[in-house]
Every structure is written in structure tokens, then in C-alpha cells.
Amino acid sequence: MAYSVNTSNRISGLASGMDTDTMVKQLMAAERMPLDKLEQDKTWTTWQRDSFRDVNKLLYDLDSKILDMKMQRTYSSKTTNSSSNSVSATATANASNGSYSVQVNQLASSAINVGSDLGLTADGKKIDPAKSLSSQFSNVTVPSSFEFSVYNEDGKSDPFTINIVQGDTLNSVLKKITNSGADVRAFYDSTANKVVMERTKTGNFNTSAATDTTADSGHEIIFGTGFLTDTLKLTQNEEKDGKNADFLYNGKLTVTPTTNSYTINDITFNFNELGTSTVTVRNDIDASYDKIMAFVDQYNETLEKVNGYLNEERFRTYKPLTDEQKKELSEDEIERWEEKAKSGTLKGESILSSGLSSMRQNWYGEVDNTSSFTHLTHIGIKTSSNYMERGKLEVDPDKLKKALREDPQSVHQLFSNDVKGSGRGIINRLEDSIESTMKNIESRAGKTSSVQNQYTLGRNLDNLDDRISAFEDRLVRIENRYWRQFTEMEKAIQQMNNQSNYLMQQFSY
Known part of the structure; x- marks a missing residue:
């Protein structure tokens, strides 16, 4: 049973010989x-x-x-087809059906600079990029810092500062450059024993070459003397500059985007290699x-x-x-x-x-x-x-x-x-x-x-819980009453038995 009752002070069939427990359970089965x-x-x-x-x-x-x-777009999906591998394309639902000629004259590329051989350490071994800089490069001061800058999409130079602290390794410093937000990736190639710095973006953002004849003219990653040049052996003029893509649209419009992707009239053209391709756009009925x-x-x-x-x-x-x-x-x-x-x-x-x-x-x-x-x-x-x-x-x-x-x-x-x-x-x-x-x-x-009181069936469940709880209390009272009655009966029978035994004893004298 889910309810509990007081089981103390119960006399179970001692005098009457009746199976009181079973009788109460049967009575309660009907009650419940x-x-x-x-x-x-x-x-x-x-x-x-x-x-x-x-x-x-x-x-x-x-x-x-x-x-x-x-x-x-669900009803106006577009499919594209290209006549060659030089161009692939995707089109939105608003793109106009038709054929488009695209001639790719140049692919966009990113700027890259590779330093010269870093040489050997004082004990005649190749550089270990996981060991501290100060233990392998005699010209590194700790702590210290160095600067470099990169050209952004607006054609302006953004400066970045990298700090070298105690315990820094070549790998950790190069990682700081990569994580600086300069859109530059820096790493060490152990086979060549050289450091590489390259833009993660394609395109030519430094357009000063036409008017500027300095050493920095046209370059994307700019640095002067210091850690990059003296320790990592990078030279400004060794940079291979980034290039913009160059394509001719429908034989008339020349466009030079910084990436190998360009969107015209809700059609995105992706440039894969040099060449000419005809892109066809039509409804994708299927x-x-x-x-x-x-x-x-x-x-x-x-x-x-x-x-x-x-x-x-x-x-x-x-x-x-x-x-x-x-x-x-x-x-x-x-x-x-x-x-x-x-x-x-x-x-x-x-x-x-x-x-x-x-x-x-x-x-x-x-x-x-x-x-x-x-x-x-x-x-x-x-x-x-x-x-x-x-x-x-x-x-x-x-x-x-x-x-x-x-x-x-x-x-x-x-x-x-x-x-x-x-x-x-x-x-x-x-x-x-x-x-x-x-x-x-x-x-x-x-x-x-x-919460249950927020919906109809929940309120019904709350009501049923209350009724169940009240009924369980009632069953406790009923069961206790049955046991009191049986207990009183047992006491009465016991008393009668005692009186009978007493009388029998009196008659026996």
C-alpha cells in the first residue's frame, strides 16, 4: 500500500485463533x-x-x-553548367537565365616571403624550433619586441607588435605572428631550415608601386631591420607580391577582384585556372x-x-x-x-x-x-x-x-x-x-x-493527486479502526477465556 499505518499495540488472533492479518487485508482490498x-x-x-x-x-x-x-529560392532554384574547368559558378534564385562568357586572364594569389637559411647554432646543430630562442640565437634579447605591418583592403598599412618573453621558442613566436590578426601565416620549415611568412588573403593590397620607388613599394608584408631580418633572415625584396584576379566578362567588362571568386547579377563565378568558359544558368526544376x-x-x-x-x-x-x-x-x-x-x-x-x-x-x-x-x-x-x-x-x-x-x-x-x-x-x-x-x-x-497548473490536464493531475492523498489518509484511519476493533475483540475473548479458566479451577476443588 502507498499509505502507512501505526502497527503498534495490535493483537493478532492470539485469543481467537483467527488470521486477523489476512482478514484485515481482505477488508482493505475492498476499501481501496x-x-x-x-x-x-x-x-x-x-x-x-x-x-x-x-x-x-x-x-x-x-x-x-x-x-x-x-x-x-524553393521555387526558383538555379543550376549552372560550365563549358570548361577554368570557371565554375553558383546562382541564386534571382539570377537571370542565360549564357555568360568568362575569360580568366590571371588568378589571384597571396604574397609570400621566404627567408634565407638560418644556419647552425653555436654547437654546430640545426635550429630546434621547440627550444628557447636565447639558447640558439646569440642576437636575441629577452624581453624584447619587434614590429611588422601589412596592407589592408583599403590600401593602408596596419602595424602589429610582437613581444618576445622569457622561454619563447621559434615556434611560439611564429605562432604569435600567425595569431596576431594580421592575416599572416608564419612557420618554420625544418628541411629547408627557413622561415616562411605569407598572407592568408589573396590579392594585391599595396598599390603604391606605380608612384613609390622605395624598397617597400608594392609589397604586402612590411618590416624593417630587427628580429625578422637579423634573426629570421627575411629580406623585404624577396617577397613575391600578391596578385589580383583578372577576368573579362561577356567580352566587355574587365574586373580585377582580390579573390578567385566574384559575383555579378546574383551569379558567383569561381576561377580555377586560366582560360575561357561559357557558364549557362537555368531553372533547376528537379x-x-x-x-x-x-x-x-x-x-x-x-x-x-x-x-x-x-x-x-x-x-x-x-x-x-x-x-x-x-x-x-x-x-x-x-x-x-x-x-x-x-x-x-x-x-x-x-x-x-x-x-x-x-x-x-x-x-x-x-x-x-x-x-x-x-x-x-x-x-x-x-x-x-x-x-x-x-x-x-x-x-x-x-x-x-x-x-x-x-x-x-x-x-x-x-x-x-x-x-x-x-x-x-x-x-x-x-x-x-x-x-x-x-x-x-x-x-x-x-x-x-x-508547470502542471498552467494547463488543463495538469490541473486535473493536481486534483487527482489531492484526492489520492486524501483517500490514502482515509484508508489509514479505516485500517486503524479495523485493527482496534479486532484488538478489542481479542481482548474480550481473552478476558472470557481467563474467567472460564478461573471457574474451571474453582470447580476442580
């Missing part, structure tokens, strides 16, 4: 039948709440797919069709599962098992019983039936807009005429692909015309119905984060 009913009601309500939440999860997943169905079908399939699956809940048979004779009943059954028997007991938790629930009705109505309705299509049937989509399908969507692939090929913008408007009233797109209407149904379910069954 209403408590079993309350606990079964609580279990059923919990199952019902969880089933509602499972449905809400299905609707949430479907609702999450709606954003994609609102986007123009991609758009697949996205629409993926949503239709998920909608149909959601519809089928929710209808399954609504029409699932309820076996009223299979009540939730109590803890005492479970003790008498095997695990397999419990599993088979609960499969029947849990069936029909949402059978005929009006929240779900009205929600599905609203969702189905969205597909039937006409969309009052200025596009070529105002009804789903115009693009080959309709609800099944089979009553058993309960409103599932059917798609004519050829008709849908034809609509996507000829007028993807009108298909987009039919699905997602974000206005109020009769012109509202089908997907927008569906979203309204889904979110309204989800709110109704949350009001009834809450969310996993909800």
Missing part, C-alpha cells in the same frame, strides 16, 4: 478499490497528456519546414520539385499519424495496471496489457479533428492573387478523393514540373503570398492553422517545461 480507480485515472491522464505532446511534436516538425516553403515533394510527404505523414491517434480503438476493459497487479504478471504480459490500455488516448479529440479540418480546408481554398495560378489543382496538386486517405495530398509530377518551368514566380505566390484575407498564400494559411492547433494543444496538455 476507489483508490485504485483514482490511480488508474491519473495514469490514463498522464498517457493522454503525453500523446497530445507527441502530436504537438509532429506539428512542430511540420511547422519548421514551412519557412523553406515561403522562400523564393531541385524545386524535390523540395515541394519533401514537404508534401511530411504533411501526408503527419496527417496519417494524427488521424491514427484520432481513430485508434480504445479498449475500455483494459484499465491501467496498478502496482499490485503488475506484481502478479510477467514483463511480457504487462507489455501486452499496456499496449491495449494505452490505445485510444486521443480518440475523437475535438482539438485534433478541428485542427485537421482547418488544415485540409487550406488546401481546398482559392488564393486571390494576380499570378497565373490561384488554386492547387492548377499546378497538379489535389487532395485524395479516397475517403480512407483522409485528406492526403496527391501530386501530378508532370503538371507541377511544367508550372515550375514556365512560371516559378506564380507557384511561389500561390504557396506563399504573405498578405491577409483571400489573397493569403496556402502555406501561410496552413501555418496559421498549425500554430493555432499547437496553442490549443498546449493549453490542454502543456509543454515539457510547463
